[in-house]
Amino acid sequence: QVQLVESGGGSVEAGGSLRLSCVASGESSSRACMAWFRQVPGKGREWVAYRRSDGTTAYAESVKGRFTISGDNAKNALNLHMNSLKPEDTALFYCARRSSTQACSSNSWWYPYWGQGTQVTVSA
Numbered sequence: 001q002v003q004l005v006e007s008g009g010g011s012v013e014a015g016g017s018l019r020l021s022c023v024a025s026g027e028s029s030s031r032a033c034m035a036w037f038r039q040v041p042g043k044g045r046e047w048v049a050y051r052r053s054d055g056t057t058a059y060a061e062s063v064k065g066r067f068t069i070s071g072d073n074a075k076n077a078l079n080l081h082m083n084s085l086k087p088e089d090t091a092l093f094y095c096a097r098r099s100s101t102q103a104c105s106s107n108s109w110w111y112p113y114w115g116q117g118t119q120v121t122v123s124a
Contacts, residue, residue, distance in 0.1 A: 001026050002024060002025070002026040002027045002097065002112075002113040003024070003025050003026050003113075004022055004023070004024050004095045004096070004097055004113055004114060004115035004116075005022065005023050005025075005115055005116070006020060006021065006022045006093065006094070006095045006115040006116065006117065006118040007020070007021050007022075007118060008020040008021045008118060009093060009118030009119045009120045010119075010120070010121070011121040011122075011123065012085055012120075012121070012122055012123070013122070013123050013124075014085060014086055014087055014122055014123065014124050015084060015085065016085050016122070017081070017082060017083045017084075017085065018082045018085065018120060019079060019080070019081050019082070020036070020079065020080040020082070020093055020095075020118060020120070021077065021078070021079050021080075022034070022036075022077065022078040022079070022095030022115055023075065023076060023077050023078075024076040024077075024078075024095075024097050024113070025076065027076070027097070027099060027113075029099035030053060030073060031053050031099060031100065031101050032052075032053050032076075032097055032098060032099045032100060033050055033051070033052050033053075033097070033098050033100050033104035033105070033111075034050065034051055034071060034078040034095065034096065034097045035047065035048070035049065035050035035051070035095070035096045035097075035104065035106075035111060036048040036049050036050070036069065036078070036080050036093060036094070036095060036096075037093070037094045037096060037108055038089075038091035038092065038093045038094070038120075039091055039092050039094065039117075040090070040091045040092075044108070045094065045108040046060070046091075047060055047106040047107070047108065048060055048063055048067065048080070048093070049063065049067060049069040049080065050069070050104040050105075050106065051069045051070070051071045051078060051104075052103070052104050053071075053073050056103075056104070057069050058104070058106070060106070062088075063082075063089075066082065066083050066084045066085075067080060067081065067082050067083070068080070068081040068083075069081075078095055080093070082120070085120075085122045086122060087122050087123065087124045088122075089120060089122050090120060090121050090122050091119075091120060092117040092118070092119050092120075093117060093118050093119075093120050094114055094115055094116075094117045095114070095115040096108070096111035096113065096114050096115070097111060097112075097113045098110060098111045098112055098113065
């Protein structure tokens with residue numbers, strides 16, 4: 001059973017920074033896509049960024065230039081460095097994973113494994 005555990009959320013003022021981390025266990029595949037999504041109450045999960053095991057990354061337009069995704073394949077770890085945070089970044093952030101040799105997806109339905117989420121709150 002694959003498990004994902006996120007950490008690093010918290011509260012910060014607008015303009016501040018936070019770093020989220022995610023560690024996956026229970027899967028030995030070295031070829032995978034790992035992604036960050038976020039969700040606010042009453043809305044669906046919004047894709048933030050993904051990283052493929054070959055290092056390929058992509059970002060949603062709303063976070064491009066402010067967020068940086070990184071990872072360590074050997075540790076099945078994924079990070080999200082968030083700078084210049086805005087109140088509209090407030091959300092529950094989820095880590096997701098799928099073993100794949102294909103291109104990664106920004107669709108939440110494509111990922112079978114999810115973490116429990118970590119809250120990020122940005123005050124004005």
